[in-house]
Amino acid sequence: MARILVADDEEGVRSFIAEALEVEGHAVSTAADGDEAARVLAKQGVDLLVTDLRMPGMDGLTLLRKVREEQPDVEVIVLTAVGSVESAVAAMKAGAFEYLLKPVGSPAELRLTVSRALERRALLNFKAEARQSTSEVVLSWGAPAMAPVVEALRKVAHTQATVLLVGESGTGKEVAARALHQWSDRADGPFVAVNCAALTETLLESELFGHEKGAFTGAVAQRRGRIELAQGGTFFLDEVGELKAELQAKLLRVLQERRFERVGGTRTLEADVRWVAATNRDLRAMMARGEFREDLYHRLAVFPIRLPALRERREDLRPLAELLLRRIGEELGRPGLRLSPEASERLEGFPWPGNVRELRNALERAAILADGPEVDARHLWLDPTSAPASAATPAQGARLPDTTLEELERIAIEQAIADEGGNRKRAAQRLGIGLRTLYDKLRRYGMQ
Numbered sequence: 001m002a003r004i005l006v007a008d009d010e011e012g013v014r015s016f017i018a019e020a021l022e023v024e025g026h027a028v029s030t031a032a033d034g035d036e037a038a039r040v041l042a043k044q045g046v047d048l049l050v051t052d053l054r055m056p057g058m059d060g061l062t063l064l065r066k067v068r069e070e071q072p073d074v075e076v077i078v079l080t081a082v083g084s085v086e087s088a089v090a091a092m093k094a095g096a097f098e099y100l101l102k103p104v105g106s107p108a109e110l111r112l113t114v115s116r117a118l119e120r121r122a123l124l125n126f127k128a129e130a131r132q133s134t135s136e137v138v139l140s141w142g143a144p145a146m147a148p149v150v151e152a153l154r155k156v157a158h159t160q161a162t163v164l165l166v167g168e169s170g171t172g173k174e175v176a177a178r179a180l181h182q183w184s185d186r187a188d189g190p191f192v193a194v195n196c197a198a199l200t201e202t203l204l205e206s207e208l209f210g211h212e213k214g215a216f217t218g219a220v221a222q223r224r225g226r227i228e229l230a231q232g233g234t235f236f237l238d239e240v241g242e243l244k245a246e247l248q249a250k251l252l253r254v255l256q257e258r259r260f261e262r263v264g265g266t267r268t269l270e271a272d273v274r275w276v277a278a279t280n281r282d283l284r285a286m287m288a289r290g291e292f293r294e295d296l297y298h299r300l301a302v303f304p305i306r307l308p309a310l311r312e313r314r315e316d317l318r319p320l321a322e323l324l325l326r327r328i329g330e331e332l333g334r335p336g337l338r339l340s341p342e343a344s345e346r347l348e349g350f351p352w353p354g355n356v357r358e359l360r361n362a363l364e365r366a367a368i369l370a371d372g373p374e375v376d377a378r379h380l381w382l383d384p385t386s387a388p389a390s391a392a393t394p395a396q397g398a399r400l401p402d403t404t405l406e407e408l409e410r411i412a413i414e415q416a417i418a419d420e421g422g423n424r425k426r427a428a429q430r431l432g433i434g435l436r437t438l439y440d441k442l443r444r445y446g447m448q
Contacts, residue, residue, distance in 0.1 A: 002118050003044070006030045007037035007051040007063065008079065013102070017050060020107035021114060022425075023434040034058030038066060045071070048117055052079045052102075053087050061091055068095040075117040079104070098223075112203070119192070120229070137179040139172070141320065143313035149176070149305060156303050157183035162255070164240075164300045165278040167307035170355030173278040174238060176307060181234040186274050189233025192226050197239040205247060206263055215264025227260060227271055235273040240300065241281035241292065248293045255299040275300070310352040310359065317352075317359075318344050324360050325375065328367050332430055337367055342377040350382050368412045368431065381408055410445050413438070 004026050006017045011032075018028040029046070031037035035057045037049070049067055053060035064076050078091040078099045088099035097117045104110050139153070140146035156163055157180050165173040174193060181191045199207060202216075210225030227235055243251065254260045258271045277300045286292035310317065322339060329337035339347070343366070352358055366379035412431065420426040428438040441447075 002026050002047040002114075004028045004048045004050065004114070005037060005040055005046045007032075007034060007049065007055065007060070009033050009052065009055045013052070013079070016104070016107075017110060019436065020110050022428075023107075023436045024111055024114075025429075025434050026114075027429060034060060034063040037063055041067065041071065041074075046074060047121060048114065049074055049076045050079065050114070051076065053091060054081070061087065061094060064091055064094050064096055073121065075121045077113060077117055137175065137182055138323075139176060139179055140313065141316045143308075143315040145308040145312045146316065149307060152303075152305050153180050154183055156180070156305075158185060159303075160274060162275040162277070162300055162302040164302075164304045165276065165307060166283075166304060167278075167280065168309050168355055169280045170357035171280075171307040171309055172356050173280075173307055174236065176305070177234070177236045177276045177278065180276060181236075181274070184234065184274060186233050190230050191234050191236065192230035192273075193236040193238055194226050195238045197242040201244045201247060204243075205250070208247075208251075209260050209262050210265075211263035212265040215262070222262070225262065227254070227273060228262075228269060230273045231270075232272055233274070235275055237275070237277040239279060240277040241279040241283055241286060243292075245293075248296050252293060252296045252299060255296070310355045314348065317348055320356070321347050321359060321363060324356075325363050325367065328360070328364050332367060334367070334373070336373050337370070338374055340374050340376045343375050343380060346377045346380055346382070365408070365412065368416065369408065409441070410447070413441060413445070413447065 004021055006014050006021075006028060007030075008014050008017070009032055014030045014032070018030055021028050029040055029044070031040050033055045034051070037051065038058060040046075041049070049063075051060040051063055058066075060078055064078065067074050067076055076091075076096045078088060078096045079102050080088045080091075080099055081102050088096075091099060097120055098113050100110065100113060139150050153163075153176060163177075163180060165176055167173055177193070178191060181187060194204070194207060196204060206215075206223070206225065208225050208227055210223050210228055213222050237251075250260075254271050255275065259268050260271055261268055283292050283297050283301075287294050287297055318339075321344070325337050325339060326335075329335050347359070347362075354361075362380060362382060363375070365381055366375045369379040370376070413427070416427040416430045417424060420430060424438060424442075425435055428435045431438065433441075
């Protein structure tokens with residue numbers, strides 16, 4: 001979740017942008033002109049400014065220059081009407097990340113541009129954060145099943161070998177990729193990740209390789225791709241099994257030649273990145289069905305590493321749960337959350353088919369339901385269809401709540417709104433959902 005300020009003198013535009021971004025979980029503030037935006041920026045820090053160029057009083061270009069001078073780590077996206085591209089070019093020269101033509105084509109286009117801007121901000125801050133950090137990525141707390149994984153990652157880290165991480169969904173493949181990057185000789189460079197399952201084939205190609213101005217409808221300016229942004233660092237290709245055949249062929253060429261061209265371009269660029277890929281699919285079975293190229297597989301699987309499921313590393317479960325709960329407490333503004341002995345016992349008796357992701361979701365629900373600093377077994381809702389019979393026995397303190405999941409959700413919403421004094425925007429942030437999602441749930445449960 002990022003803190004975003006939207007400055008535009010048209011109320012309809014402000015509302016459209018705010019709603020589109022709040023759905024993604026961002027905290028959005030608005031300003032009706034440049035002067036109000038400057039006052040907001042002076043009082044509170046933001047990660048991203050989205051501003052119109054033409055506004056009464058202080059215009060967007062003046063506001064941009066002020067931000068660049070006073071808060072250089074804030075990314076800026078400018079909005080400009082069709083026919084004012086010259087002003088947008090001036091804004092780009094003054095340090096704007098990107099410009100969008102008004103009216104904005106769609107919420108998806110806006111969200112994608114915002115996502116790229118926030119990623120750019122993270123890349124620019126990477127070196128400073130890496131140097132300030134004194135803690136190392138922790139992959140295990142002593143589980144025997146993880147020992148060979150950690151050893152393999154540490155050994156391969158100091159080479160340039162391409163690594164393929166395989167394992168069930170939620171086993172921490174991106175965490176392992178980040179550890180590999182941190183332990184490598186490229187640790188001072190950027191770590192850039194792309195989820196192949198999250199974008200359409202057309203968008204994914206542009207995201208990977210970038211595009212030139214005029215390459216396709218809507219390509220109003222040159223854009224650097226993720227591979228280009230990862231120069232000197234590590235490029236993590238998640239869910240690589242979701243790549244379509246055409247993109248598989250293009251990726252193979254980049255891996256073989258270490259070169260690529262932007263979409264619509266002719267200039268060849270170097271791909272100076274360390275490649276790490278991940279998948280939860282059986283790529284060998286996909287190869288047998290003709291769904292995944294054999295030559296690409298062998299390029300990616302130079303050094304394959306399997307990450308064990310959470311049920312295979314029981315020794316890690318309690319310390320991992322405690323770490324996740326501490327982070328959840330900080331996100332909810334309730335530091336110091338802890339597990340009761342009964343809750344820890346119940347967590348250890350569950351098979352966790354969804355692995356770490358399922359564990360985190362269960363802890364977040366429990367943290368919302370807990371009134372005090374201690375999360376007890378009664379606050380945990382675990383899916384009975386996937387739990388072993390022994391995990392639900394009273395002797396192990398794992399009796400499921402008598403309420404349904406919908407009732408638990410309603411209770412959580414009521415509690416969050418009450419805790420935030422009726423402020424639904426802050427309640428949505430507390431619950432970790434978008435404002436629109438909260439309103440949908442309020443309507444569903446008749447709580448309006």
